[in-house]
Amino acid sequence: MTQDFPAGNYRYIPAVFQYSSGVAADRDFEIERVRFDTLVPLAEGFARIAELIQAAGRPLTAFCACELRSPAVVDEAGFLTFNQHYVKTLAEWGIFDGTRNPVARANVCLEIDPPAEPSFYAFSFTRPKQGATPTFVIAGGAEARDGAGTYPERIVRYRETGPDAIRAKAQATIGSMERRLAAFGHTWKDTTAAQIYSVCDFYPAVVDDLVKRGAARSGLTWHFARPPVVDLDFEMDCRRVVRETIV
Amino acid sequence: MIETIEVPNGGYRYMPGVFQYSCGVGALPGFALVRVRFSKVVPLKTGFAKIAEIIKADGRPLTAFAACELRSPAPFTEQGFVDFNEIYIKTLEEWGIMKDRVNPIARSNVCPKLDPPSEPGFYAFTYAIEAKDAPASFVVAGSGESVEGKANYRDHIVRLGDTSPSAMLDKAKFVLAEMERRMSAFGGDWSQTTGAQLYTVQDVYALLESELGARGVFRNGLTWHFNRPPVENLEYEMDCRRVHIERVVEV
Numbered sequence: 356m357t358q359d360f361p362a363g364n365y366r367y368i369p370a371v372f373q374y375s376s377g378v379a380a381d382r383d384f385e386i387e388r389v390r391f392d393t394l395v396p397l398a399e400g401f402a403r404i405a406e407l408i409q410a411a412g413r414p415l416t417a418f419c420a421c422e423l424r425s426p427a428v429v430d431e432a433g434f435l436t437f438n439q440h441y442v443k444t445l446a447e448w449g450i451f452d453g454t455r456n457p458v459a460r461a462n463v464c465l466e467i468d469p470p471a472e473p474s475f476y477a478f479s480f481t482r483p484k485q486g487a488t489p490t491f492v493i494a495g496g497a498e499a500r501d502g503a504g505t506y507p508e509r510i511v512r513y514r515e516t517g518p519d520a521i522r523a524k525a526q527a528t529i530g531s532m533e534r535r536l537a538a539f540g541h542t543w544k545d546t547t548a549a550q551i552y553s554v555c556d557f558y559p560a561v562v563d564d565l566v567k568r569g570a571a572r573s574g575l576t577w578h579f580a581r582p583p584v585v586d587l588d589f590e591m592d593c594r595r596v597v598r599e600t601i602v
Numbered sequence: 603m604i605e606t607i608e609v610p611n612g613g614y615r616y617m618p619g620v621f622q623y624s625c626g627v628g629a630l631p632g633f634a635l636v637r638v639r640f641s642k643v644v645p646l647k648t649g650f651a652k653i654a655e656i657i658k659a660d661g662r663p664l665t666a667f668a669a670c671e672l673r674s675p676a677p678f679t680e681q682g683f684v685d686f687n688e689i690y691i692k693t694l695e696e697w698g699i700m701k702d703r704v705n706p707i708a709r710s711n712v713c714p715k716l717d718p719p720s721e722p723g724f725y726a727f728t729y730a731i732e733a734k735d736a737p738a739s740f741v742v743a744g745s746g747e748s749v750e751g752k753a754n755y756r757d758h759i760v761r762l763g764d765t766s767p768s769a770m771l772d773k774a775k776f777v778l779a780e781m782e783r784r785m786s787a788f789g790g791d792w793s794q795t796t797g798a799q800l801y802t803v804q805d806v807y808a809l810l811e812s813e814l815g816a817r818g819v820f821r822n823g824l825t826w827h828f829n830r831p832p833v834e835n836l837e838y839e840m841d842c843r844r845v846h847i848e849r850v851v852e853v
Contacts (some may be wrong), residue, residue: 390796390822392796400621422782444684466811466815467811467815467816467820468818468821487710488852547639547850548639550823554811556805556807556808557809558805561828562716565828566715566716566717566828567716571826571827571828573639573825574825574826574827575825575826575827575828576797576823576825576826577823577824577826578820578823579810579811579815579820579824596850597849597850597851597852598849598850599847599848599849600846600847600848601796601845601846601847602846
């Protein structure tokens with residue numbers, strides 16, 4: 356189920372051309388997460404990321420995950436245009452081969468103080484560490500079922516926002532997080548962080564679906580943001596990363 | 603201007619609070635605060651030993667210990683809270699950090715509503731390292747919706763016993779103002795925080811965007827712990843920080 360990406364010293368869960376569903380460091384490597392103190396626009400962000408990765412003595416192929424912020428939700432066509440632009444740099448860096456993309460990603464739209472253009476909030480890369488504890492980053496996932504069909508066909512409780520609909524959306528997302536964790540042999544108890552992107556009141560899911568399942572063991576970091584495609588309401592990601600810095 | 607006091611041989615200064623904890627800490631020039639989280643809650647005594655080990659391994663004296671985040675089994679009674687604090691501050695006295703009941707250590711102490719630890723323990727701690735040209739860093743201690751340093755909390759709790767939306771809003775406003783006051787002692791505000799944490803088991807959705815969002819609290823997301831403040835009848839606690847290096851240590 357997972358694929359190796361030896362050039363980056365990590366493996367990934369294949370998904371679509373724009374991102375993978377998650378990455379995990381190879382043995383004797385660890386994933387480090389770097390967050391920008393303020394959002395950095397895409398092109399400038401890629402340049403700074405390249406600098407930081409190279410300053411750590413690593414090849415650009417060590418880039419394994421990123422967290423993006425976009426100005427506003429888009430339709431499917433708009434999402435495609437953005438993604439084609441985004442993967443171009445990954446191709447130049449020798450990461451994206453035209454079909455398979457190993458880089459995990461979360462891309463959301465801030466409801467409060469959104470950036471003027473798509474920007475980096477954070478990224479992760481691999482670096483060698485003898486005997487490192489396993490580390491991984493699970494990509495952002497929302498309440499759309501996998502498989503064929505347009506978003507409206509795949510979105511759980513499409514255009515419903517009542518408490519039980521939000522709970523069903525949260526459950527669907529949590530289930531997809533758990534399947535991705537399982538692909539690497541992990542569960543919530545191995546995570547060091549879980550993030551939620553929603554502008555909805557998901558309180559009906561907090562106790563039974565999040566806290567009791569162990570998803571909130573490091574708290575739930577709630578970003579008041581929307582998933583990047585119109586009519587999605589609840590997105591999450593999670594990770595196990597033991598070193599995080601802010602630049 | 604709020605007065606802060608330098609900790610001898612600590613690498614940081616603190617804003618005085620009560621004998622159990624300070625209101626916050628800020629690294630001195632040439633130093634940076636580092637936050638270490640444990641992979642699971644470590645009981646108090648074992649935790650102090652582990653903290654000593656980590657601080658020493660980094661070539662720093664125990665007086666570099668600056669802040670901690672605790673988890674307790676259940677909200678304390680007022681007397682229980684006093685008793686617990688006596689045990690906690692004993693180690694701080696042994697480490698040479700606390701003298702004459704003046705405590706420089708910032709602290710948050712909360713009680714997980716589900717799956718609580720069987721005894722009080724450490725979730726995370728912060729210490730100061732030497733770091734030339736490091737950006738300013740600070741950690742603000744947890745505060746619930748009551749005034750510190752009075753004979754008891756209960757008589758000063760904002761909207762005691764009321765968890766209606768308007769009461770939660772008043773509680774949040776009190777706590778947010780206190781966070782802002784404490785940050786100001788270190789020249790900080792929400793635009794500088796790298797982390798903000800909320801401890802409540804109430805549904806506070808109604809006030810998030812209008813109150814927290816408007817103040818800029820959501821800059822890096824809001825880390826919500828489904829925990830209660832440590833004293834009965836407190837319902838809303840927060841802390842915040844500006845820290846550039848964070849690690850997780852397996853225990």
